[in-house]
Amino acid sequence: RKEVEQDPGPFNVPEGATVAFNCTYSNSASQSFFWYRQDCRKEPKLLMSVYSSGNEDGRFTAQLNRASQYISLLIRDSKLSDSATYLCVKGNFNKFYFGSGTKLNVKP
């Protein structure tokens, strides 16, 4: 089983829609979890860390389910500028594993 797996998409949604991505992982011992955003041919940028209690940052909500070994990202009120690839990441200081990414296209 891969360390981190994501649905590649693309998810095509209209502006204002709510969209959710899931990511499954294996081998969770001593790992932290993150969502990154990557625009085409650019570097990954941290969107948010993911905590077991769930956390929210504006329109973005992240959840971690250790029992089922998945993390999720919910984007409310999608904007055109949210169009990007969303990367699920797990790791610790020594090594990070990146998922292949889920592509989101927000249409006017």
Place this chain on the structure above:
Amino acid sequence: EPEVTQTPSHQVTQMGQEVILRCVPISNHLYFYWYRQILGQKVEFLVSFYNNEISEKSEIFDDQFSVERPDGSNFTLKIRSTKLEDSAMYFCASIALSSYEQYFGPGTRLTVT
């Protein structure tokens, strides 16, 4: 806002040549990383570096690769004899010990011909 910088932005080299990719991590960060991303594929971990030594490396990071922190600011990745399949975007990243949040540089696009 402090940022990770990388030079050059694009490097073209012939197969078999040595290349050195350079990074300047954020100044108070202590963990440094190199990743590569082949076009259309996922970001792949190459190596982590802490306290002037390699912390962990992937199976991709074979004897052709080496890393160095030659002074207090630069962090370099050397590929001794480049192959066609080394063509990729190479990203440097760094972390402060206070959190796991990585900051990435803009990348160096390496093209091996």
